[in-house]
Amino acid sequence: MEVLIIASQLILSLAILVVLHEFGHYIPAKLFKIRVEKFYLFFDPWFSLFKRKIGETEWGIGWLPLGGYVKIAGMVDESMDKEQLAKPPQPWEFRSKPAWQRLIVMVGGVTVNFILALLIYAMILFVWGKQYYTVKSAEKYGMAVSYPELKQYGLEDGDIPLKVGNKKVDNLKDIFKFVVLEGERIVTVDRAGEQVEIKLPENFDQIVLKNEYSELYTLRFPTVVAKVSDDSNAEKAGLKSGDSIVSVNATPINYFNELQSALKENKKKTIELGVVRSGQLTQLNVKVDSTGFIGFQPQGYDYFNIPYATEKFGFFESFPAGISLGVETLGSYVKSMGLVFTKEGAKQIGGFGSMSKIFAPQWDWRIFWNATAFLSIILAFMNILPIPALDGGHVVFLLYEIVTGKEAPQKVLEYAQYVGFFLLIGLMLYANGNDIVRYFFGK
Structure with a gap:
């Protein structure tokens, strides 16, 4: 039952994000009088679960939940419709429009995903406030070292972190941010009433990537x-x-x-x-x-009455706070991406199995919307990367056209699309393969 609940949350979250992302392309395309031939949630190779033609657009739901797409007339995309592209350009086609209009159409999906994340974060803060565990939370049972191998560097279970470098610890999640993302290596802890200073190794980032955890310490509690x-x-x-x-x-x-x-x-x-x-x-x-x-x-923290702090926000206060949280989340994610380009980092790349871990085994709307906002940030960032077949790949060619005044050759666009498609398929297989290996072998 828990697996079904988690899977349902993941599918619903991705469906929301994909539909709104594609509307980010669809709306500016229609504003610029570009024909949109298809709008699909999920992919529909060979057949679709549902489809209906409304006006000039076929709306449908595919059976393969790996994303979605809009098929814009006169554009080199996943469909690789060479027959249409071989004909003379029509006024209602993507290729007939000025480069700046095409650029707006291409960045529309990413823009919607980023704005959506900011709005979700704002509403989470307005409805639930910002809940976080503090040093006071650790006073009841202390904290546990997340990585057993780190104990050789002086960390011990029961520590209560007080400072990282010269920065006082308030939110316990800041410990990981200060150490991994900001490069601090000195952690001051309360150990049985005494303050102890611990120097972490310079290769701490690599040690982190050998594990699935994303914290230096975690709150500990008895097992019930x-x-x-x-x-x-x-x-x-x-x-x-x-x-x-x-x-x-x-x-x-x-x-x-x-x-x-x-x-x-x-x-x-x-x-x-x-x-x-x-x-x-x-x-x-x-x-x-x-x-x-x-x-x-x-049983979790609530069962043991481990206290947490809550910062409340009014309706209008929640918007700048949501923007700040979204930008901070994006910044942290971008910095963490640098760790992926290492041997250990590559091993931690995950697919749908890894994504599912950010949802709760029981339906919890706060966790659901927080996870959806985070996935929206990821979707926006990944799509704007300059990889052929992604929005960012199209943006690169459009910027080239705007700067040079020359369109990229049609064949170059087609070959780039092929290369990008196979790169994405390979990455998807690798990521989900990592999930399978971790599930069966615990690596």
């Missing part, structure tokens, strides 16, 4: 079972909602991160799980799967 997955190893062993897990193979387990480490160390093995149920200690024999999971969902 919220829900046991159907037909899981945990269910077969008799684990129940409300159980507290206190040991693995007779080794005490105080916090959930300790349980995670113990499970990873015992992949494909049967372990003895110490469980407190209704005040009584019982032992369960549970098999750990190849990815280090047994199949249950733990």
Whole structure:
């Protein structure tokens, strides 16, 4: 059931973003009197789930949920309609319009996605405010080191981060930003009442990319079972909602991160799980799967009353705050993209499986809209990259035309489209292949 909920959220989010992105192309095209022959949510090779002709445009829903498209008359696009392009240009075709109009049509989708993200962020701040965990949040149980290998550099579970460089920690998420994106390497923590200064390695970025986490520390909490997955190893062993897990193979387990480490160390093995149920200690024999999971969902921060701060915004205040949050998110994403062009970074590229992780296993509108805004930022940025077949590739050729006064040869556009198409297919296969490898082999 959880998988269906997450998949539904992902599909709905992508459907919203794709439709609005394509409207970003469609609306200026119609304003400039360019004929739009097709408008499709998802791709429709061989057949479509739904289609209807309204005026000069065929509206439809494809069966392949990898995006969507508008087919603009007289444009070299995914359809590679050479028959139409071989005919003399018509007044209602894309190629007949001035370069500046064509440029507006091409950047329309990216513009809509970026503006949409800013509006969503603004409304999230207006409705829910800005919720974040602070140093006060860590006072109850301390924090856990996200990367076990970092403990060799002086980090310890139970630390409470106070400063990164000379910057005081307020929002705990700032720790990762200060260290990874801004290059700070000195972290000051409260350790059992004493302030300790830790120097992180210069190659910290590479260490981060070896892991799926995106934080230096995470808040820790005891392990109480919220829900046991159907037909899981945990269910077969008799684990129940409300159980507290206190040991693995007779080794005490105080916090959930300790349980995670113990499970990873015992992949494909049967372990003895110490469980407190209704005040009584019982032992369960549970098999750990190849990815280090047994199949249950733990109670989260709210269950343990871990406090968080909330910054409220009025309706008009939410717009500049939303713009600031959107720009900051874009900036962080662009900076993090630089890490992708490394050996370890390439391994962390993910497809739909990775995208699904930003949605909650239960329907939560705040998480849904926050994830949708983030995906909208990604969609805008990725589409404006100067890669043939993407909007950014078309923009490059149009800027060339505007600067030189000469159109790029038709054959060049066609070959560029082919190259871009195969690059994107290759990247998609690689990204989703990474997801499959991580799922089955835990790498």
